[in-house]
Amino acid sequence: xxxxxxxxxxxxxxxxxxxxxxxxxxxxxxxxxxxxxxxxxxxxxxxxxxxxxxxxxxxxxxxxxxxxxxxxxxxxxxxxxxxxxxxxxxxxxxxxxxxxxxxxxxxxxxxxxxxxxxxxxxxxxxxxxxxxxxxxxxxxxxxxxxxxxxxxxxxxxxxxxxxxxxxxxxxxxxxxxxxxxxxxxxxxxxxxxxxxxxxxxxxxxxxxxxxxxxxxxxxxxxxxxxxxxxxxxxxxxxxxxxxxxxxxxxxxxxxxxxxxxxxxxxxxxxxxxxxxxxxxxxxxxxxxxxxxxxxxxxxxxxxxxxxxxxxxxxxxxxxxxxxxxxxxxxxxxxxxxx
Amino acid sequence: xxxxxxxxxxxxxxxxxxxxxxxxxxxxxxxxxxxxxxxxxxxxxxxxxxxxxxxxxxxxxxxxxxxxxxxxxxxxxxxxxxxxxxxxxxxxxxxxxxxxxxxxxxxxxxxxxxxxxxxxxxxxxxxxxxxxxxxxxxxxxxxxxxxxxxxxxxxxxxxxxxxxxxxxxxxxxxxxxxxxxxxxxxxxxxxxxxxxxxxxxxxxxxxxxxxxxxxxxxxxxxxxxxxxxxxxxxxxxxxxxxxxxxxxxxxxxxxxxxxxxxxxxxxxxxxxxxxxxxxxxxxxxxxxxxxxxxxxxxxxxxxxxxxxxxxxxxxxxxxxxxxxxxxxxxxxxxxxxx
Numbered sequence: 001x002x003x004x005x006x007x008x009x010x011x012x013x014x015x016x017x018x019x020x021x022x023x024x025x026x027x028x029x030x031x032x033x034x035x036x037x038x039x040x041x042x043x044x045x046x047x048x049x050x051x052x053x054x055x056x057x058x059x060x061x062x063x064x065x066x067x068x069x070x071x072x073x074x075x076x077x078x079x080x081x082x083x084x085x086x087x088x089x090x091x092x093x094x095x096x097x098x099x100x101x102x103x104x105x106x107x108x109x110x111x112x113x114x115x116x117x118x119x120x121x122x123x124x125x126x127x128x129x130x131x132x133x134x135x136x137x138x139x140x141x142x143x144x145x146x147x148x149x150x151x152x153x154x155x156x157x158x159x160x161x162x163x164x165x166x167x168x169x170x171x172x173x174x175x176x177x178x179x180x181x182x183x184x185x186x187x188x189x190x191x192x193x194x195x196x197x198x199x200x201x202x203x204x205x206x207x208x209x210x211x212x213x214x215x216x217x218x219x220x221x222x223x224x225x226x227x228x229x230x231x232x233x234x235x236x237x238x239x240x241x242x243x244x245x246x247x248x249x250x251x252x253x254x255x256x257x258x259x260x261x262x263x264x265x266x267x268x269x270x271x272x273x274x275x276x277x278x279x280x281x282x283x284x285x286x287x288x289x290x291x292x293x294x295x296x297x298x299x300x301x302x303x304x305x306x307x308x309x310x311x312x313x314x315x316x317x318x319x320x321x322x323x324x325x326x327x328x329x330x331x332x333x334x335x336x337x338x
Numbered sequence: 339x340x341x342x343x344x345x346x347x348x349x350x351x352x353x354x355x356x357x358x359x360x361x362x363x364x365x366x367x368x369x370x371x372x373x374x375x376x377x378x379x380x381x382x383x384x385x386x387x388x389x390x391x392x393x394x395x396x397x398x399x400x401x402x403x404x405x406x407x408x409x410x411x412x413x414x415x416x417x418x419x420x421x422x423x424x425x426x427x428x429x430x431x432x433x434x435x436x437x438x439x440x441x442x443x444x445x446x447x448x449x450x451x452x453x454x455x456x457x458x459x460x461x462x463x464x465x466x467x468x469x470x471x472x473x474x475x476x477x478x479x480x481x482x483x484x485x486x487x488x489x490x491x492x493x494x495x496x497x498x499x500x501x502x503x504x505x506x507x508x509x510x511x512x513x514x515x516x517x518x519x520x521x522x523x524x525x526x527x528x529x530x531x532x533x534x535x536x537x538x539x540x541x542x543x544x545x546x547x548x549x550x551x552x553x554x555x556x557x558x559x560x561x562x563x564x565x566x567x568x569x570x571x572x573x574x575x576x577x578x579x580x581x582x583x584x585x586x587x588x589x590x591x592x593x594x595x596x597x598x599x600x601x602x603x604x605x606x607x608x609x610x611x612x613x614x615x616x617x618x619x620x621x622x623x624x625x626x627x628x629x630x631x632x633x634x635x636x637x638x639x640x641x642x643x644x645x646x647x648x649x650x651x652x653x654x655x656x657x658x659x660x661x662x663x664x665x666x667x668x669x670x671x672x673x674x675x676x
Contacts (some may be wrong), residue, residue, distance in 0.1 A: 102592030205629030254440030271605020281619040
């Protein structure tokens with residue numbers, strides 16, 4: 001089969017690789033219908049992360065079940081399924097408390113930018129759609145695999161909801177879908193921080209009521225002006241840098257909530273500033289599995305269109321061009337078609 | 339009047355000072371009945387904080403109202419009152435949301451280790467007791483001024499409550515009263531981290547079900563062993579150092595809550611560790627004013643005895659000896675009698 005590997009920073013290749021097979025009775029093999037490139041894939045691409053090379057790329061996927069292990073009962077061959085970046089048993093105490101991405105049996109899922117994928121703990125990880133989806137629904141369902149689920153978690157962690165003024169730091173796919181999520185959760189006002197016209201437009205379409213182009217102290221000042229001088233009730237952080245985390249914390253009113261879902265890189269939070277900020281801080285890897293049934297339902301019933309974040313669609317073999325486009329911010333998010 | 343000043347690290351003196359007078363119409367002057375020394379007073383005493391010297395000491399107090407400004411309506415001369423370390427208007431949006439210690443008109447209160455004290459924003463800051471308290475109630479009411487309110491906030495921020503396994507990092511007065519608070523809030527199991535016999539005893543009296551003497555990784559290991567291998571649901575951090583913060587975060591299960599109330603000193607939280615911990619983090623200066631009515635009620639009706647943390651009572655003029663005793667951990671908390 002064809003599969004995507006990163007051999008080092010900036011070096012993405014699609015190559016022939018052996019097809020995966022059932023290794024554990026709890027595994028499923030799925031034929032990938034669509035995969036995509038994640039903002040977090042850019043960390044190794046930019047040399048910020050240094051994994052063991054070559055790295056099998058991709059952790060966002062929708063597909064059709066090809067084969068299941070003897071211990072798999074919840075999904076069966078032929079079903080259209082969605083999973084996410086961590087496999088989880090969905091039965092342990094941590095899963096049952098809603099934190100499947102910290103499942104005690106958690107396993108990473110990698111190599112989804114390929115024709116086939118082995119998914120461990122398939123019963124706890126994969127969720128089948130009500131049927132084979134119409135073609136136009138597929139990108140939206142794919143978005144649920146990570147970026148929508150992550151934006152949703154960010155909005156929940158920030159306690160976005162009725163009566164709340166929400167600010168969103170980061171105008172990548174996760175930030176944009178954080179806006180969509182805050183809107184779905186009933187937020188009153190949603191301030192997007194973006195200086196990129198196309199992204200501003202999608203932000204507004206997803207529910208942003210205000211745009212702030214400034215960053216740093218000026219950005220914080222703007223947020224405060226829009227929120228009675230106090231700061232937002234809820235701030236979604238969707239970048240993961242020191243600057244964005246402080247931007248998020250400083251934009252939050254005392255007693256407010258920061259939901260941070262950008263994978264932290266080089267972040268050191270100053271304890272005393274955090275202490276006196278009086279904010280609530282919650283985040284981490286989104287328990288996407290927790291939200292999949294709800295998100296699939298919203299998509300299936302055409303209530304939301306999270307797949308609009310895909311503004312570039314390529315063949316799997318063109319993956320390298322997709323990475324370059326996202327790295328250079330020419331594309332918000334790239335969909336790959338095996 | 340006599341008042342306590344710190345002239346530099348380790349240098350505490352009780353001296354003659356002018357009596358305070360009404361400066362703003364919203365002020366009250368109270369005659370201090372009891373004051374005490376706070377764990378946070380030890381930061382400058384140990385040279386960790388470097389304020390402008392000399393520093394007027396004391397921010398925990400109960401007393402009788404002597405005089406009020408023309409704009410004060412809620413308390414009147416002769417009433418027995420309790421305030422806390424920040425003055426607040428108790429009417430702004432932040433106060434109304436329960437965060438009086440981040441009131442938009444917040445002012446620090448200092449100089450309570452003295453015979454008289456000026457309290458700004460008296461209407462929003464002071465709470466009168468139902469009458470003049472019996473002598474034996476006074477230490478308990480004094481505890482409500484800071485350490486009990488702070489422990490209470492820590493327990494609330496950690497979401498201690500029914501069905502929860504709670505761990506408490508720090509066996510000072512705040513940690514001990516965090517235990518009392520968790521117990522009052524209905525926590526199922528309360529693990530005190532302490533290696534000090536007298537404090538362990540009081541911890542058990544206040545509701546601790548288990549004691550862990552180990553610190554660092556071994557301490558975390560012990561907490562996990564006591565909590566199904568997962569970590570506590572709720573951890574109260576009552577120290578404020580890098581070590582204690584990491585101890586608290588590492589002892590919390592994914593999805594659990596850390597309530598941190600030790601004033602952070604030299605703390606830099608590693609973002610990636612925090613991200614993957616999946617914990618909720620909330621804390622800061624306790625909005626004691628929020629809890630005073632509830633806490634006074636519990637004390638007045640003799641449901642709790644937070645004043646047991648005072649294990650040394652001195653005359654105001656002996657304040658220096660009180661600081662030394664707390665610094666050397668010979669006393670948990672020192673009560674001063676003007």
